[in-house]
Amino acid sequence: MTPLTHRRLSRHVLNRLIDDAPHDSLVLTDDHRRSLTARFRAVTSSDHRRLDAWMVERAGQPYDPFRWSPASARRVVGNAALRRSLHEPALTRFDAVALELSDQLLRATAGYARPGSLASWLARSSPSVVGLVSCEAANWATQLGEAAQGLEHSWSVAASDAYYDVARARTTLRGRRDLIVPKGLSRVLLRVRAGAPGKSAGPGLRADLTIDALAEPTGLAASRVIGLWPEAGVVLSVDGTMDDLRAGARDLVRTAVAQQRYRLARAA
Amino acid sequence: MTSLLDATALSVMDVLRGERETRPIANTTAASGLRAQLEDGIFAILGPTRRDEPLTIRSSSLRVSERVLDLSSSLLAQVRGLLVTQALRLLSVGLEVENPFDEALLAWRADVGSNELTSYVDQLESDEWARLATDVTAHCVTLKRSLGPLPSRWLPRTSLRAHQRLGGGGVVLRDVIDLMVGTTTSDDASVALLDVTTSPLSEGAERVMRYHALVQTLRTSTVPLRTSMFSTATGELWSTDVDDELLSRAVGDVLETLRTMTAAP
Numbered sequence: 001m002t003p004l005t006h007r008r009l010s011r012h013v014l015n016r017l018i019d020d021a022p023h024d025s026l027v028l029t030d031d032h033r034r035s036l037t038a039r040f041r042a043v044t045s046s047d048h049r050r051l052d053a054w055m056v057e058r059a060g061q062p063y064d065p066f067r068w069s070p071a072s073a074r075r076v077v078g079n080a081a082l083r084r085s086l087h088e089p090a091l092t093r094f095d096a097v098a099l100e101l102s103d104q105l106l107r108a109t110a111g112y113a114r115p116g117s118l119a120s121w122l123a124r125s126s127p128s129v130v131g132l133v134s135c136e137a138a139n140w141a142t143q144l145g146e147a148a149q150g151l152e153h154s155w156s157v158a159a160s161d162a163y164y165d166v167a168r169a170r171t172t173l174r175g176r177r178d179l180i181v182p183k184g185l186s187r188v189l190l191r192v193r194a195g196a197p198g199k200s201a202g203p204g205l206r207a208d209l210t211i212d213a214l215a216e217p218t219g220l221a222a223s224r225v226i227g228l229w230p231e232a233g234v235v236l237s238v239d240g241t242m243d244d245l246r247a248g249a250r251d252l253v254r255t256a257v258a259q260q261r262y263r264l265a266r267a268a
Numbered sequence: 269m270t271s272l273l274d275a276t277a278l279s280v281m282d283v284l285r286g287e288r289e290t291r292p293i294a295n296t297t298a299a300s301g302l303r304a305q306l307e308d309g310i311f312a313i314l315g316p317t318r319r320d321e322p323l324t325i326r327s328s329s330l331r332v333s334e335r336v337l338d339l340s341s342s343l344l345a346q347v348r349g350l351l352v353t354q355a356l357r358l359l360s361v362g363l364e365v366e367n368p369f370d371e372a373l374l375a376w377r378a379d380v381g382s383n384e385l386t387s388y389v390d391q392l393e394s395d396e397w398a399r400l401a402t403d404v405t406a407h408c409v410t411l412k413r414s415l416g417p418l419p420s421r422w423l424p425r426t427s428l429r430a431h432q433r434l435g436g437g438g439v440v441l442r443d444v445i446d447l448m449v450g451t452t453t454s455d456d457a458s459v460a461l462l463d464v465t466t467s468p469l470s471e472g473a474e475r476v477m478r479y480h481a482l483v484q485t486l487r488t489s490t491v492p493l494r495t496s497m498f499s500t501a502t503g504e505l506w507s508t509d510v511d512d513e514l515l516s517r518a519v520g521d522v523l524e525t526l527r528t529m530t531a532a533p
């Protein structure tokens with residue numbers, strides 16, 4: 001496994017981390033996928049399991065059920081706004097956020113929003129709550145935009161997170177990614193996180209790396225995943241080596257095991 | 269530069285942005301020197317032993333006061349401050365805040381869910397509730413009247429958190445900036461920081477302004493253009509340009525606070 005690279009956030013550091021990313025691209029084969037499926041199938045679950053890097057970082061500890069809030073909505077709206085402002089350069093990021101929120105509200109009004117979705121939550125919220133979502137999303141879009149603006153490589157905002165459904169194991173894996181920087185045949189992924197990185201930040205990045213490779217139809221892994229913690233001014237990165245991919249998969253399976261243990265303990 | 273506002277003078281935003289022509293080139297080299305100064309000072313105070321729990325310094329740690337605070341009124345003051353901050357956030361996205369108390373309360377509850385402070389607000393007697401509502405409304409009226417227009421091209425960001433670990437993780441600097449405008453990616457210094465307080469401005473406010481500038485410099489590696497503080501209690505605005513001397517004094521403030529914290533029994 002490659003060591004976790006820890007640097008102070010600056011535009012030069014980000015560019016260097018992208019430049020120095022390994023050139024060799026690894027591919028996850030069908031054998032790898034089958035092996036992962038077998039391991040997840042061995043961990044029984046009565047419900048459909050959803051795993052992501054955050055759960056890996058918390059070692060599968062129980063968590064409060066998800067609820068929409070300005071903080072949980074900021075990434076979805078902020079990334080969409082940044083993407084929109086790239087396609088329509090005349091828009092400020094604030095205008096882009098306002099248009100994204102209008103689109104969400106329009107979807108709810110037109111009846112296309114399913115219950116529990118962001119659009120239906122926004123439609124039920126007061127204008128002041130929608131205003132606060134707008135603040136949070138603008139913060140996010142500006143922060144991400146400032147990080148991306150200094151990049152000397154071409155980049156794009158990820159159209160969606162990476163999802164991988166583990167066949168016959170009732171498990172869905174979700175890998176977060178905010179910016180994608182194409183590099184040779186492969187790519188470098190950037191993830192923005194709130195707060196400061198903890199001791200489990202590395203396993204979290206490795207989980208994202210593995211899920212992203214699994215979600216790729218060809219199995220081609222990203223050459224590097226960079227985690228940005230703008231609040232702490234810190235950058236961490238892991239390389240897309242086979243050891244890191246294996247470690248990511250192992251942590252995901254361990255998280256499923258830990259979750260199952262917590263569930264059984266609660267039921268007992 | 270120190271500016272004092274009365275009701276009809278420049279708006280807060282006018283002072284914050286200043287004249288475009290007079291902005292200096294962005295200083296992107298000072299951060300590492302400041303960090304080294306802090307690391308040396310922390311080592312001199314704490315020594316080589318590692319602490320189990322980090323010492324956390326917040327902007328409130330620098331508002332040293334000899335007064336003994338009444339805890340119940342302090343909680344009310346905290347809620348008032350939080351609600352005024354929420355109102356600032358709503359104003360920053362161009363929302364017409366007609367009923368500041370109700371709208372800020374709704375936004376705050378959506379933001380934090382439920383915690384000790386929301387439970388405290390729920391348990392307020394009707395007269396305390398009315399007093400809080402009147403108080404928040406009065407502060408918000410002052411804020412709204414003084415803030416001035418906030419164009420979206422100035423990239424206003426609100427409630428920006430910062431978290432800096434120093435001394436091998438033994439000291440943590442935490443900060444929240446109520447409003448930040450400008451960008452760290454331009455060649456000229458353009459970032460202006462604003463702290464909105466519901467207390468009158470005092471000597472401690474200067475230390476807090478310096479602290480914001482220091483933590484922001486450490487976080488982004490770019491020195492901000494100016495740091496400001498606005499009191500919704502008095503309508504006063506203090507604003508000062510950030511330079512090397514101010515940042516050095518901020519380092520001194522942090523080390524002095526650390527000395528006081530470690531000396532306390």
